[in-house]
Amino acid sequence: GAVVSQHPSRVICKSGTSVKIECRSLDFQATTMFWYRQFPKQSLMLMATSNEGSKATYEQGVEKDKFLINHASLTLSTLTVTSAHPEDSSFYICSAIRTSGGNQETQYFGPGTRLLVL
Amino acid sequence: AQKITQTQPGMFVQEKEAVTLDCTYDTSDPSYGLFWYKQPSSGEMIFLIYQGSYDQQNATEGRYSLNFQKARKSANLVISASQLGDSAMYFCAMREAIYGGATNKLIFGTGTLLAVQP
Numbered sequence: 001g002a003v004v005s006q007h008p009s010r011v012i013c014k015s016g017t018s019v020k021i022e023c024r025s026l027d028f029q030a031t032t033m034f035w036y037r038q039f040p041k042q043s044l045m046l047m048a049t050s051n052e053g054s055k056a057t058y059e060q061g062v063e064k065d066k067f068l069i070n071h072a073s074l075t076l077s078t079l080t081v082t083s084a085h086p087e088d089s090s091f092y093i094c095s096a097i098r099t100s101g102g103n104q105e106t107q108y109f110g111p112g113t114r115l116l117v118l
Numbered sequence: 119a120q121k122i123t124q125t126q127p128g129m130f131v132q133e134k135e136a137v138t139l140d141c142t143y144d145t146s147d148p149s150y151g152l153f154w155y156k157q158p159s160s161g162e163m164i165f166l167i168y169q170g171s172y173d174q175q176n177a178t179e180g181r182y183s184l185n186f187q188k189a190r191k192s193a194n195l196v197i198s199a200s201q202l203g204d205s206a207m208y209f210c211a212m213r214e215a216i217y218g219g220a221t222n223k224l225i226f227g228t229g230t231l232l233a234v235q236p
Contacts, residue, residue, distance in 0.1 A: 032222055034222075034224075042228070043226045043227060043228045043229055044163075044209070044226045045226075046223060046224070046225075049222075091161055093161070093163060095163070095224075097222050105222060106165065106168075107165070107213075107222065107224060108165065109162065109163035110162075111160070111161065111162045112162060114161070
């Protein structure tokens with residue numbers, strides 16, 4: 001089956017530093033990937049849509065200069081949390097769209113990255 | 119307005135019994151897709167089942183079935199013969215299609231925490 005990986009799985013950083021999270025589709029190409037954020041005991045909130053070869057589309061209220069997204073290849077999207085602060089501590093999940101025969105689209109999620117900013 | 123509503127924050131079920139997790143949705147698009155995901159404590163999002171708005175039959179995948187009632191805008195997940203490993207958070211999600219092009223964005227409900235008791 002389709003597999004999406006994320007790296008790192010956990011990261012602790014100091015306030016003010018930047019953190020990069022990678023999302024890879026391992027056995028399929030994905031022109032579209034998504035980045036979600038999930039606070040404890042809450043639902044997933046879409047942050048942005050990452051499009052290969054073009055700028056990401058951010059959801060309302062998400063600061064594009066703070067959450068930099070780069071989708072440089074068909075199998076890799078990165079999310080960089082710049083100048084992270086404690087309120088950025090969260091569970092970040094990516095997903096990738098796999099298109100199969102008949103234009104069937106399925107969204108596969110990565111295992112998530114737990115970010116803790118101290 | 120809430121697009122996806124899961125009214126049950128938590129549910130208990132006895133092992134080997136069936137359980138229904140409720141989900142209602144709101145959309146004006148005639149073409150949409152409904153998804154159920156399972157999120158165990160590890161955090162990964164596991165795809166369970168999909169129902170398209172034009173599908174004539176209710177979707178089934180092993181022990182999972184989707185009770186799709188289009189007129190009521192409900193898409194309840196039924197898990198038969200519950201197992202201890204089914205204990206997890208369950209999210210209902212919807213993807214809307216826009217005329218002239220489909221959007222892949224998923225909108226998630228708030229989730230239902232299912233606890234299977236031995």
